[in-house]
Structure formats: structure tokens, C-alpha cells
Amino acid sequence: MSENAASGTIAFLGLGHMGGPMAVNLVKAGHQVVAYDPVPAALEVAREHGIATVDSAPEAVAGASVVLTMLPSGKHVLDAYRGADGAPGLLSVAAPDTLFLDCSTINVDEAREAAAIALEAGHRSVDAPVSGGVMGAEAGTLTFMVGALPEDFETVKPILELMGRRIVHCGDHGAGQAAKVCNNMILGVSMIAVSEAFVLGEKLGLTHQALFDVASNASGQCWALTTNCPVPGPVPTSPANRDYQPGFAGALMAKDLRLAVNALESTGVDGQMGHLASQIYDAFAAEGGAGRDFSGIITDIRDKSAK
Ligand code: NAD
Numbered sequence: 674m675s676e677n678a679a680s681g682t683i684a685f686l687g688l689g690h691m692g693g694p695m696a697v698n699l700v701k702a703g704h705q706v707v708a709y710d711p712v713p714a715a716l717e718v719a720r721e722h723g724i725a726t727v728d729s730a731p732e733a734v735a736g737a738s739v740v741l742t743m744l745p746s747g748k749h750v751l752d753a754y755r756g757a758d759g760a761p762g763l764l765s766v767a768a769p770d771t772l773f774l775d776c777s778t779i780n781v782d783e784a785r786e787a788a789a790i791a792l793e794a795g796h797r798s799v800d801a802p803v804s805g806g807v808m809g810a811e812a813g814t815l816t817f818m819v820g821a822l823p824e825d826f827e828t829v830k831p832i833l834e835l836m837g838r839r840i841v842h843c844g845d846h847g848a849g850q851a852a853k854v855c856n857n858m859i860l861g862v863s864m865i866a867v868s869e870a871f872v873l874g875e876k877l878g879l880t881h882q883a884l885f886d887v888a889s890n891a892s893g894q895c896w897a898l899t900t901n902c903p904v905p906g907p908v909p910t911s912p913a914n915r916d917y918q919p920g921f922a923g924a925l926m927a928k929d930l931r932l933a934v935n936a937l938e939s940t941g942v943d944g945q946m947g948h949l950a951s952q953i954y955d956a957f958a959a960e961g962g963a964g965r966d967f968s969g970i971i972t973d974i975r976d977k978s979a980k
Contacts, residue, residue, distance in 0.1 A: 681738030688715040692743030747783030764794040788846035820848035858933040868971035903968035912966035920966035
């Protein structure tokens with residue numbers, strides 16, 4: 674399989690918000706894609722874009738050289754690989770030496786487990802979670818953080834380049850998920866810090882623009898401030914200017930921070946800010962923020978700060 678993996682059929686499993694447009698970009702580039710999702714409407718949309726669909730995951734995998742998964746969680750990925758609820762495991766259905774490419778965001782430990790069982794079954798394994806959101810998936814401008822053996826990275830790179838702009842080889846199995854979880858922990862913590870600073874500035878009589886002009890050119894500078902600014906005005910393209918429509922939804926930030934907490938706990942790191950950020954975003958998601966941009970956390974902080 675090795676030489677022609679990148680040009681053979683890709684089984685694409687999971688045609689949701691991200692997977693749907695990613696699969697479209699592969700087909701647009703001339704790839705043979707056979708897709709499956711348990712939601713009939715997702716299959717219908719895929720067919721409208723010229724993607725071949727089948728009625729089960731094993732059907733998609735039979736005859737594929739690459740199995741790309743874009744699923745909600747690590748349990749979904751491991752269940753699909755091993756088989757669950759009477760469905761056969763994809764690892765047992767796939768031809769020998771198939772490349773299993775998981776682009777979902779899952780626990781680092783789950784990614785390593787997925788790789789171990791794939792290798793054990795005689796296959797190859799790559800974890801390649803993404804950042805860039807639905808807009809990046811549609812535009813083909815995602816960033817892929819890749820955990821793979823060097824030869825497998827070379828195999829998947831041309832495929833990932835059809836869906837993304839930056840493809841970063843982070844190390845061996847699990848390293849892609851490790852990079853993703855570390856980055857998003859920085860993001861969650863820094864968005865809370867920026868939001869607390871704006872609310873504090875309000876209480877101290879500082880305008881949003883004044884704080885932005887200083888911090889964006891000083892040591893407080895970060896993406897949460899200069900790109901996704903949580904107050905309307907200073908960065909006209911930030912979700913704060915459209916009533917916190919995502920963007921990056923609070924539910925996804927809460928999920929990614931739970932993965933960060935799992936990683937902190939499994940490694941024994943004293944990550945107090947990561948734990949706190951996870952609690953704060955779990956509450957935000959549970960109290961109406963799940964579908965809002967994660968920068969909407971500032972409205973919670975402001976409400977809770979009202980005298
Ligand atoms: P989604 O819920 O929209 O899509 C997941 C799809 O997987 C659904 O359509 C579901 O029916 C399907 N599915 C479930 N089990 C399946 C199975 N066994 N076989 C085939 N399909 C199955 O989720 P999404 O927003 O597309 O996110 C997918 C992954 O990407 C998640 O891990 C998420 O954390 C990550 N991610 C999402 C974003 C984002 O902005 N949405 C950004 C970065 C990363």
C-alpha cells in the first residue's frame with residue numbers, strides 16, 4: 674500500500690461540521706473518497722458535492738488505502754477501530770497496512786492507544802487534529818498538528834495539504850494531540866485573562882480602546898487580545914462585534930480544556946490555571962455559552978462582577 678496510499682481511495686468517516694467540508698476539498702482535488710456518517714442528512718449533503726457514500730463504515734473501509742476519521746471524541750474513534758454494538762472493528766476489516774488517519778480532537782492517551790491497536794493489527798497510524806474551525810475546513814486553510822512516524826508523515830502530507838495550509842510534524846504517535854491540547858490550554862487561559870483585564874479596566878474607568886492600544890503593543894499581547902478581542906470595537910472582525918456568534922464555540926473550548934485536564938492529571942503536571950480554566954469554561958458552556966463564541970466568557974465575568 675505504501676507508495677500509492679496518498680493516491681488510493683480514502684474512506685472518510687464523520688461528515689459533520691468539519692468533516693463534511695474537508696471531504697469536499699479532497700474530492701475537489703480529484704481524490705477518490707468513499708464516505709460514511711450515521712446521519713442520513715450528512716450523507717445527502719456529501720452526495721450533492723459529488724462524494725460517493727455507503728451505508729456503513731466497514732463498507733467504506735473495504736478497498737481504501739487511507740481511513741480518515743473526523744469524529745466527536747476518542748471513544749467514537751476507539752469504538753470504530755475495535756468495533757462496538759455488534760459492528761465489526763475497522764481494524765479487522767481494513768486491508769493489511771492501511772493508514773489510519775485520525776483528525777478528531779481526542780485525549781493524548783487515546784491517540785496513543787489508537788496507534789498501538791492499529792499497529793498491532795498490521796496497519797499504520799497518524800493523529801492529525803486541526804485548528805481553524807469550520808471556516809478553515811471550508812476554505813482548505815486548516816492547520817494540522819501531526820503525530821506520526823516520519824515515513825507516514827510523508828504519506829499523509831500531500832493529503833492534508835488539500836485541506837490545510839500549515840502541516841506541522843510534531844513528533845511520533847500522539848504528538849499531534851499533545852500539541853493541540855497544549856495550544857488550546859494557552860488559548861483558554863489567555864482568553865480568561867484578557868477578559869478579566871477588560872472588565873477590570875471598565876471598573877477602573879479605562880476605555881476598551883485605551884487598554885487595547887497599550888496591551889496589544891506591550892507584554893499583554895496575545896491572540897485572544899489582538900485577533901479574537903472579547904470586546905467590540907478594537908478588532909472589528911472579532912466575534913464580540915457580532916454578539917459572540919462563533920467563531921470557536923464555548924462547548925468546544927470546554928471539551929478541549931477537559932482534554933487538557935486529563936493530560937495534566939495523567940502526567941502529574943501542577944497545572945492550576947488549566948484546571949481553573951476548565952472549570953470556568955464548563956460553567957460557561959452549561960449556562961448558555963455552549964453555542965456562543967468562547968470570548969463571550971467576558972459577559973459572564975462582567976455579570977458576576979456587577980455590584
Ligand atoms: P460534529 O459533531 O459536527 O461531527 C461529527 C460527525 O461524526 C457527526 O456527523 C456524527 O454523526 C459522525 N459520527 C459519529 N460516529 C460515527 C461513526 N462511527 N462513523 C462515522 N461517522 C460518525 O463535530 P465537528 O464539529 O465536525 O468536530 C469533529 C472533530 O473535530 C471533533 O473531535 C472536534 O473536537 C474537532 N474540531 C472541531 C472544530 C470545530 O470548529 N467544529 C475545530 C477543531 C477541531
